[in-house]
Amino acid sequence: MLRELHIRDILLIDRLKLDFGPGLNVLTGETGAGKSILLDCLGFVLGWRGRAELVRSGAAQGEVVAVFDLPDGHPAHAILEEAGIEAGAELILRRVNSADGRKSAWINDRRASGEVLRTLSETLVELHGQHDDRGLLNPRGHRQLLDAFAGTDLAPIRNQWRELRAVEAQIAALEASQEAQRKEAEFLSHALEELAQLDPQPGEDATLDTRRRAMQGAERIRDDVARALAALGPGGAEGAMLDATRWLEGAADQAEGRFDAPLEALSRALVELGEAFGGVEAAIEAMDFDPSELERTEERLFGLRALARKHDVQPDDLADLAENLQSRWKEVSGSEELLVELRQRQTQHRANYETLAQAATALRSDAAAQLDTAMAAELAPLKMERAVFETRLEEGESGPEGRDNVFFTVATNPGAPAGALDKIASGGELSRFLLALKVSLARGNDAVTMIFDEIDRGVGGATADAVGRRLARLSESAQVLVVTHSPQVAALGSTHFRVAKDVDDGMTTSRVHALNQDERVDEIARMLSGETITPAARDAARVLIGIS
Template sequence: MLLSLAIRDLVLIEALDLDFRAGLGVLTGETGAGKSILLDALGLAMGARADSGLVRQGAERALVIAGFDPGDHAGVAALLHDNDIAQEPGEPLLIRRQVRADGGSRAFVNDQPVSAALLRDLGAMLVEIHGQHDDRGLINPKGHRDLLDSFGRCDVAGVAAAWREWQAAERAFTAASEAIESAMRDRELLEHNLEELAAFGPQPGEEEELAGERAAMQKGERLSGDLAELFETFEGSKGALALLRGAARKLGRIAEEHPLLDQAMEALDRAMIEADDAEAKLRAASEALTYDAVRLDELERRLFDLRALARKHNVAGDLLPDLLKRMQADWAALESGGANVAELDRARHKAREAYVAAADALSAARAKAGIALDAAVMAELKPLKLDAARFRTLVEPLDEARWGASGKDHVEFLISTNPGSDFAPLMKIASGGELSRFILALKVALAEQGGAATMIFDEIDRGVGGAVASAIGERLARLARGTQLLVVTHSPQVAARGSQHLLIAKTSDGTVARTGVRTLDDAGRKEEIARMLSGAEITPEARAQADRLLEGV
């Protein structure tokens, strides 16, 4: 809801601060007083094109600040969140727009710089402006389907769920079909590579094991001569161990003769133990480094083939077993792929049938709701002096290429303003006054469906009076219950319905003209309505008629 509007140096307005209330607010004033300036100011705050001609002559810039209570509007909250704009609960949402005399402009939401495009998105959620040149809101066919669905309480959610399932099934079928087509193209290559890898039979960790064994055998080849010489040192009757044992026997016979001989015997025993251990380790090393020319050739050939396969498939040697498993899985998928694709094909056709059934039911519900909406709007046309006009909700099927989560229907509101004339979109055949009254009739028919928290009607009563103006006023007051509706009006019957009355007046000191706005009290309202009834000179009869209008609402 619009809470406040502050304007500085905009056209004829030097400084103006306005507060607004819920309910029906009416804006009146003589022709040329500047009522459109207020709408221009609000339009700037809503992201309208900035024009340097709006800046008051002699000023450097124009400024408009609009304060709103966003309530619990989920769309507004999401838009602010997505753009990192903080909004404290209970605090007004402040939109500020400034236009410089040189043509530049800046926009802010809660003091954070934003684009004019963001203002337009935000403004569309906060305010509906219905005027003679408005091409949004109810006039735009893009929103007609949603309005009809809301009016008829149609099950769009079920259709949306069926649509998502169908599209998921289509994607699964397409992916599987493309995969099997690709596999079929590469079938011969896959078969060759699979046979080659399977025949080779790579094992996990094999490259490291082969390289290690090969390196050990190459060392054995290099160290074989040294090892042979060492074994000759240890073995035989003249080997080191044999000499040590002979010395130990001789020393054992005389060791008791002297303590030092006994100690020498102990040292010799330790030496023989260490020599035995050294011989055992030499023998183990010789076995580990055994050189076998045939085995070495086998190792090198296996290792060479393994690394060649790894290079061919552009993988590490240790990953060849995993590659073999993937190839085997691909081959199995290729063998069973036809059956899988056939199953997915059946699933997508079944999902399409489910979507079509749900969408057909939605189409039927829309057709039924369209008939009800037509009747509701037609009931409002006669009191609004549109009794010759006809209203029709068009529900027609879309081409399958345009089906979607909202169903398979195009919905548009059409009118015929004269007997025998064809139905056509609102914008194409309705005059300014007729268009506003059609919108009012639609709004009344769709009243329970809600909309923006603030609605503005610009001169909806143009060219009508008497009973028609009274009917317009009554419907505006009905619409304003529980929301905020602002009306620029020339009709006393409409003005009398207002719960807040703003008078717009232009003054001049002979050199500078200024537009001002003031909120009228009860006495001021009576006097303004009397002026609207009588013209330049307010007569007692006009004041009496104003009293009757005010008492009758």
């Protein structure tokens, strides 16, 4: 609820503070007194686009402050939270316009953009009048209004639409990548086949290289080692030393011990020579290999290294590469199965969506008929009983709220073609249509302040009384502000302001005064009789107000 409006140096207003009440608030005054300026000021602080020049002549800047009561659960809390602005039970909006055109805004003393103000204003205020392009005249909002009237729960269809779109996006991505996946599958299949044939083992490269080097080295030195072994063996040094030993032993008996030491040395030498021969013999046996083994070793070693270069890895990493490629192969080969699964899910989600969309259409069709009936009942007292209001549903593109396009149309006379409200109805008719529509759509929405700008223009008598009573009915569940020239409407207000224009020292200023009961009688009497207020006019005013 709008509780206070403070205005300083805006257009014809120098200083002004208005305290609004719950229920029906009315603003009256002569034409040109400045009633529309108040709406301009409210629109300014709410971030609406309006007049370019607002600062009062001679002032450096103008300022408007609006104070709203913000109960728990009000939709404005979510917007404030998203904007990072703390909010309690009171919301204070302040906006300043400098003489050079610069504008600055604050929400609860936090700087805010005009966009945040406009978003916030949609939860705070509704403006209804002949230029109501933000509300009931906007066809883009008609489906939302009908759903609110019908009490449609859109959460299930929105969730189903979101699921369907998510699955469709996955399918599109998979289908778009199928060619690339096919090529990758061919590469992975070939690479895995090569790796499987070679079957590389961790550490194999080093083992093969060591074995290869050993066989190559043995091949080069084996002949020399064989000759050395022959030189050490019975046909060489060993045989010669045995012959020498045998010859010396035969001569020892006659040598008087002179050969004892040589024979002992030869014995020791033969032992050492035997050890040398055994070592060389063992070495040459170790060097003995099949030449084809070297060929096989080199072939495998070169094969491992060639495959490693092909995949730009180290030979010892080929085993890990095989595991990684196998995982990728499973992913790629599984995409087709995933695509089948996704298409099945798509079919199920689409069927669920169709069911929910058809249910929404049926609910809207029933609600449209109920709304048309309610509108007919509201239009008759407003002297528009010949007008025909119709809520039309047309099939459109599927979306998160179904596939229905909703339009409010009207034919002002029987047999006349129906069309959009703002294209068919005249100014006065349009105001009454909007009021009837708002009354029919009302669902106890006390979160928003409704403003009606001269919605009673062009009507009087019983029709004006019917307008006033419908505004009063709306004000039972929400705060209503109405700018009016109708005494029948003004008489039903719970809070009454009179707007007047003063001229002081050549400076024109608009003043707004909250009226007490006696002042209300005089103001309504003026609206009935003109500048000269007669006793009869006062009596009539008292009757309208309902006081004796």
